[in-house]
Structure formats: C-alpha cells, structure tokens
Amino acid sequence: MKRRTVSLLWLPASVAIVYLASIAVLQGADNQPPPEDVESLRGSEPVGEVPAAPELKKYPKERVPMDLQYVGQPPLIPHSIRGYEITANSNKCLTCHALENAKSARAPGIGISHYRGRDGKILADVSPSRYFCTQCHVPQANAKPLVPNTYEPVESLKKP
Numbered sequence: 001m002k003r004r005t006v007s008l009l010w011l012p013a014s015v016a017i018v019y020l021a022s023i024a025v026l027q028g029a030d031n032q033p034p035p036e037d038v039e040s041l042r043g044s045e046p047v048g049e050v051p052a053a054p055e056l057k058k059y060p061k062e063r064v065p066m067d068l069q070y071v072g073q074p075p076l077i078p079h080s081i082r083g084y085e086i087t088a089n090s091n092k093c094l095t096c097h098a099l100e101n102a103k104s105a106r107a108p109g110i111g112i113s114h115y116r117g118r119d120g121k122i123l124a125d126v127s128p129s130r131y132f133c134t135q136c137h138v139p140q141a142n143a144k145p146l147v148p149n150t151y152e153p154v155e156s157l158k159k160p
C-alpha cells in the first residue's frame, strides 16, 4: 500500500519533468535565427495602426440617389455594397447590372459606354477598363467634406 502511494506520487513529478524539458527544447528552437531565405511580403515594416471601420450610419438608408455634380460623373451607388466582391473571377455588381441581368434584377443596366474598349470599339462583354466598378463608383454618404471647398455643380445640373 505504502509503495503504491510513493509510485503514484512519481507520476505527476515525471510528467512535470518531461513538460519542463520539452519547453526548454522548444525555447531553444525559438532562439534560432530565422532562415535567411524566408521573407515576409511586408519586409521588416511593423504592422501599422489599423484604422477604425467607417461609421455605417453615414450611409443613408433610403435609396434616394444623390444629385450628379458634373456632366460625365459616375453616379454614386445608392445602396450598400458591403460584402460585394469584385475579383478577377467574379464580379458581384454584374450579377445585377450587366445588361443581360439588369432586367430580371430590376437594376439599371450599365450604359453602352461600359462595353466600349480602349480603341473605341463596342465589345461583346464589359470592357476590362470598366470591370473594377468601385474605381469610379462609390457608395453615397452623408459625410462632411474632408477639406473645406467652394465647389458648385455646373449650371446645367444645378437645381432651381
């Protein structure tokens, strides 16, 4: 009975020894200098401060399109685009706005200008130069101008 208690006491002790030994070994491995051929894309730049996400309430809920400010302005997007992906393989915007989908999605189809290639010829599909929609179109927001300015819309677009 007594011998059994002693050997039972050994069990946690030996577990602890193995545990401490493995920590020592692993720490030793940690101290190794990193292999020279491994390089992160960021290089040695530290991670900068992550800016806070923009306030969602800035985006007006009602889908009233804001007025255009100048002739040829890409219209602002009157709806949220959160989670709408535009990648090399898929474009969420086109699932509603491509001419072939616009009618069934009850969305305004993209104009013929979006099908015009660099050389001015009309293509059978959206021109690659118009593929990344958010290059030109941004969701409308009730945001204060970042810098004060005296900009006014052109006469022809001014509301009486």
Ligand code: HEC
Binding pocket: 063, 065, 074, 075, 076, 077, 078, 079, 081, 084, 092, 093, 094, 095, 096, 097, 105, 106, 107, 108, 133, 134, 137
């Ligand atoms: C689920 C369908 C759907 C998707 C996806 C979608 N839209 Fe729209 N979009 C609409 C509808 C419908 C309207 C018409 C106004 C409204 O109801 O919000 C519209 C309006 C617009 C307008 C305003 C057009 C005008 O003449 O004023 C723009 C610009 C626009 N969308 C761009 C985009 C972009 C860019 C994306 C992708 C980031 C996108 N949309 C994704 C359905 C969609």
Ligand code: HEC
Binding pocket: 072, 073, 074, 075, 091, 093, 094, 097, 098, 108, 109, 110, 111, 112, 113, 114, 126, 129, 130, 131, 132, 133, 134, 135, 136, 137
């Ligand atoms: C190079 C800038 C540019 C890109 C990229 C672009 N657009 Fe446009 N978009 C415009 C301009 C400018 C207009 C207004 C004049 C016109 O129709 O060409 C417009 C108009 C629109 C309209 C309104 C059409 C109408 O007849 O009222 C919709 C909807 C639209 N774009 C959706 C999209 C979608 C979806 C994409 C991505 C597949 C996209 N745009 C990519 C510049 C751009």
